[in-house]
Amino acid sequence: MQPHAAELRAWLRGKFPALTDPDNMVQESLARVWQAHETGPVQSPKALLFTTARNLALDELRRRQVVTFDPVAEIADLPVYEDAPTAADQAAKNQELEILTKAIQSLPDRCRQVLTLRKIYGLPQKEIAARLGIAEHTVEAQVATGMRKCAVFLARFGLP
Structure with a gap:
């Protein structure tokens, strides 16, 4: 599998230029193909390697689109924060x-x-x-x- 690593890295960079760490993607793909090989024989290891890498790349890109983190300095800046009285405060005020x-x-x-x-x-x-x-x-x-x-x-x- 190791001989295909350089080719896979080049293919990932060309096909998915937005990937942040194609080397990590190659290592993860190699590890997964190796795990698959341990459970039984693999018919076409190179095809499995490239398919695994493609799926991992797509997953990473999909995750980036769905989850964006905006740092918030103060909880009061959140749009869901309400400065309204709590139910306990309102009940106490009603009682008073x-x-x-x-x-x-x-x-x-x-x-x-x-x-x-x-x-x-x-x-x-x-x-x-x-x-x-x-x-x-x-x-x-x-x-x-x-x-x-x-x-x-x-x-x-x-x-x-």
Whole structure:
């Protein structure tokens, strides 16, 4: 088989110029033909050698087309990376929102109305006072009272 190595190398370089290491391909082909010879007689060793080399070359070229590796410096650069909250984070946030809702619902009616209009809807104190027919100072006091009571309610659950 060794006498055919130079001819095989030249044939591979001519037929598959894109091969990176034709010498390695020749050695692998020789090894495979030798293994085939150990299992039984080979009718045409030269034909088997060239066919094996051709198949190995085609496999290498096929692999190069299918698999391309692009080095990525940062995981955040990957297109599949999402900076979205995890399911556990979302569940915790939902639970905190539920507790906050209960805290607001536990307030007296007037205090709950004032706090909701001011903190949730963002209305100015003057507009809240006009809408509810109370003094601006009362709006300010009710917001402070509502915030303090909500903080106490949330503290019972270990929330800030």
